[in-house]
Amino acid sequence: MIIKIEPQSDIPIYTQLTNQIIEGIAKGEIQAGESLPSVRSFAADLGVNMHTVNKSYHQLEAKGIIKIIPKSGAVISSPTQSIDTVSQRMSGALRSIIAEALVSGLEREQIQELVSSIMNDLNKKE
Amino acid sequence: MIIKIEPQSDIPIYTQLTNQIIEGIAKGEIQAGESLPSVRSFAADLGVNMHTVNKSYHQLEAKGIIKIIPKSGAVISSPTQSIDTVSQRMSGALRSIIAEALVSGLEREQIQELVSSIMNDLNKKE
DNA sequence: AAAACTGTTCTATATACTCTATAACAATTA
DNA sequence: TAATTGTTATAGAGTATATAGAACAGTTTT
Numbered sequence: 001m002i003i004k005i006e007p008q009s010d011i012p013i014y015t016q017l018t019n020q021i022i023e024g025i026a027k028g029e030i031q032a033g034e035s036l037p038s039v040r041s042f043a044a045d046l047g048v049n050m051h052t053v054n055k056s057y058h059q060l061e062a063k064g065i066i067k068i069i070p071k072s073g074a075v076i077s078s079p080t081q082s083i084d085t086v087s088q089r090m091s092g093a094l095r096s097i098i099a100e101a102l103v104s105g106l107e108r109e110q111i112q113e114l115v116s117s118i119m120n121d122l123n124k125k126e
Numbered sequence: 127m128i129i130k131i132e133p134q135s136d137i138p139i140y141t142q143l144t145n146q147i148i149e150g151i152a153k154g155e156i157q158a159g160e161s162l163p164s165v166r167s168f169a170a171d172l173g174v175n176m177h178t179v180n181k182s183y184h185q186l187e188a189k190g191i192i193k194i195i196p197k198s199g200a201v202i203s204s205p206t207q208s209i210d211t212v213s214q215r216m217s218g219a220l221r222s223i224i225a226e227a228l229v230s231g232l233e234r235e236q237i238q239e240l241v242s243s244i245m246n247d248l249n250k251k252e
Numbered sequence: 253a254a255a256a257c258t259g260t261t262c263t264a265t266a267t268a269c270t271c272t273a274t275a276a277c278a279a280t281t282a
Numbered sequence: 283t284a285a286t287t288g289t290t291a292t293a294g295a296g297t298a299t300a301t302a303g304a305a306c307a308g309t310t311t312t
Contacts, residue, residue, distance in 0.1 A: 133300095138298085138299060138300090139299080139300075140299085140300090174300080174301085175300060175301050175302075176301095176302095177300075177301075177302090178299085178300060178301080181299090181300095195309095196307095196308075196309095197307075197308040197309050197310090198308085198309060198310085199309095
């Protein structure tokens, strides 16, 4: 899994890391049951602070995507939350983006196609 | 158009305002050519600072959604950006959310339905 | 023409967030 | 036993958010 951090981005480093780990899982590059690197080694690889990686792991745990086992490691979880819970959380995030897309002149079909192409891209198990 | 600001949210007030104005435009509650309230009167209505509203307006202008005419007002624009430009910008924002939805166990069809239901809801001209 | 209002700009303050840097602890692992 | 693990604590620098007040020049209204 290739992680690219852009320090100058307005997106916090720990969120960039969280997003890219999620993408890695979606692509199947990491699977449920497997472990993420330790916060120290991962931080060294990325050239960032240990606490930054730690914050990302806790962000992933809050989303129910990994399980942090104290003194041991961070393990990818199988989906556990109910569909309704996930849908509700996703809906709030999607709403603003879709509204902006509509206002910016995108047609409904174009938005659906955009979503499809993204899902296709995320299904590539590299 | 009803604006609800949650001061305790982790989303900045000016972004909350930006998103809800965009939703208002998407719903047709405000149309292209019409003006937004002045930063001072809007701030007074919402109970926030003038500069917070001003920042929201500039955020909307950066997205190409309004045009700020100095000493005059903020006018809703008609979509002007190319489809490719908008698609590219939306794609980046959508990617993280869709990846999380997939990892959280949502099926492709369920995500498409979620997008559809959001677009239906945004089309209600209240 | 005068008054009110417009977005803009400037300074200032308080709070919170981000990121880095050390250090130490207790439990797991090699 | 030694190394590694996540955790916790403190500290500092830099940035972001939000508020507040003031002043300016152009626009709009009266």
